[in-house]
Amino acid sequence: MFKRWVVYLASVLGGLLLVGGVLGTLVWALISARLPSLDVLTDYQPKLPLRVLSEEGTVLAEFGEERRSIVKLAEVPVHVRQAILAAEDANFYEHSGVDWLAALRAAYTNTMGGPRSGAGTITMQVARNFFLTRERSGVAGYLRKANEVVLTFKIERDLTKDQILELYINQIYLGQRAYGFAAAAKAYYGKPLEKVTVAEAAMLAGLPKAPSSFNPFVNPKRAALRQQYVLRRMHELDYLNDANYKAALAAPPTLKTDTGPTVHSEYLNEMVRQFVFDLVGETAYTRGLSVTTTIKARDQEAAYQALRRGVLDYERRQAFRGPEGYVELPAPPKDGKETKESKEALAEAIETAFSQFPDADDLLTAVVLEASPKRVIITRGEGETYTLEGEAIRFVRNALAENASSGERLRRGAVLRMTQDEKGAPRLTQLPQVEAALVALDPNDGAVRSLVGGFDFGKNQYNHVTQASRQPGSSFKPFIYSAALEKGITSTTVINDAPLFFPAAQTGGEDWEPKNYDGKFEGPMRVRTALAKSKNMVSIRVLRSIGPSYAQDYITKFGFDPKQHPAYLTLALGAGQTNPMQMAAAYSVFANGGYRVKPYFIKKIVDPKGTVIFEESPVVAGKDAEQAIDPRNAFIMTTMLRDVVRAGTAAKAMALGRGDLAGKTGTTNDSVDAWFAGFNQSLVGVAWVGFDQPKSLGERETGGGVALPIWINYMKTALKGVPEIPLKPPGGVVSATVSGDGEGLVDTGAVSDWFYSEFPPRRFVDPLTGNEGGRSKQDEEVRQQLF
Incomplete structure (x- = not known):
């Protein structure tokens, strides 16, 4: 009986192994057949990038570029190769493409809830970076991993170890638009690879794991810690003796100093990329085309900084939502004395946190080491540990309370965000959920001078300047008042700011009893005053007087789609749909004396030989642009909108110390959207703040409190040195x-x-x-x- 069971189990096991082997072979064959040829790996045909330039010629971005300096492995200094192996794959010459011991160790650590870690060898990285997607979840994630393993063995079978390492050295991305170590040596140190020192080699070798987080230009302290780790590994592997190790650790920074200005124009760059791709197709990334945009580099960076500052100021007024996540840190030594092993374990866990939660520009990742109601100790790695107390932890106090939920509580291993104030002191914050947009145009020809489509392009590529269709609220009122001027209403016409009620029978739906934002009614007032104070009751009475259908037709003169703005009385309160770019173009009509201009952001595109393959011919106000509204209308509306700035809801803008500013705030029902559209005769700017999934910004948040500060901080730079032009009345x-x-x-x-x-x-x-x-x-x- 026993023998029979043994034979039976052996037969079942054998059958399963046979079936598994057949299925495995079939899957292997199917995957292998779908994999690309390895010839792609060695195709070094020069491909010239698509370059995006500011109006002044500053490089804003490059797409499809392969900034490479191809080198043979024999030309790579030994210490550079050793640094790479120490940082990425010490067993490279021993394993068959997959380091099974490291893979098992990583699987055990991940399964047991420890710090997530990978086991990617250099060969696997070659396979992954050249051919495969980054999908990590679901069926696609497993398929990607299977493809990666099969391709890894294919590479190991067909290429020698030296060939694989040479490919890696020449092709891996290392930040600063540099592909390969030779290009990176020039990008970071301004020298050929053969002249790179041991310390510099360690810095470069530390980049592949996270080129952004360990970029020494962007995160010098993080990069230095990574460099020290690589040097320590080189020492442990006997690549460096004690003297050379100490000398490399003590070597001063030698980074290039002429890196050029950093201009954050990611959303605009993507608009350019799409435009050029639609124009010439796939060759856009290889022909070496140069695109000169209308962007002013200085103003663009000012727009980016103004938007981020405005969003973070808003964020500090909100409640702390809890840590972004948690990483498992080793327990602190009971005797308080750290050993070399405990330091290395902590450093590795913190590096894991940075790989999962990378810095977002100036929103720096930090890990909590200790948390109590009285103090919080955070770290960004060795040498960057901060103890915060009192006012410094007020923002996160709700997460330190005893009744805080487990998912919101601050404890050891919690991942937070911090910024640094002007003195370098840490300040706790959080990644914003709210979004924002800012766009500025030259009203005389529609040239886009600055464009920021969201808070962080890396996390949300949705361009809120051109794609977000939202209610404009009171920032739409000037177009209704402009229509009223054509019907005989004047800026001094007296209208009653008194309650209104519309029964369901009249509205065709529900009862409607509109309110002013402040809930107050001030009785009869002039139109000019009503616009400055943004009185809803007056706007509704104006629209009722001129007729919603007339107003709906009239706003098309500003470029609005009438289908997006139904002919109801709610039109007076900006209940239609628009986006910041449309608003900027519409306000340009007021700013330029009544002409309709078309926004554009590309001036010309040329190939490497200087041949122009595209050039914009903008229409110019006063020359060939369409006269959209009566110049007298534009003039009077501009004077009224100047009063909004001088003594109305946008009075904060007077902090700029200029007398030529005009504009209008906008806040929709329940403060879902906040706007400010402002201008003078040389520049129109529109700022918007809101959530992608519409919800209230907060009971007291308004266009004047949220969007206007962004506009003001931008205009401080954009209008610097721009003279005020007297506003001259037209004839009539x-x-x-x-x-x-x-x-x-x-x-x-x-x-x-x-x-x-x-x-x-x-x-x-x-x-x-x-x-x-x-x-x-x-x-x-x-x-x-x-x-």
């Missing part, structure tokens, strides 16, 4: 002094203002004769509708 407008409204509805003091010559005010004093005029028949008709 008259200046008159209004002598009260005649009925005591508003103050009876004389007020000077501008009017269409055919639409004089109800009661005015002629500035030439001093005679007082009366109320016109048309004005009386308008008044009856508005009251």
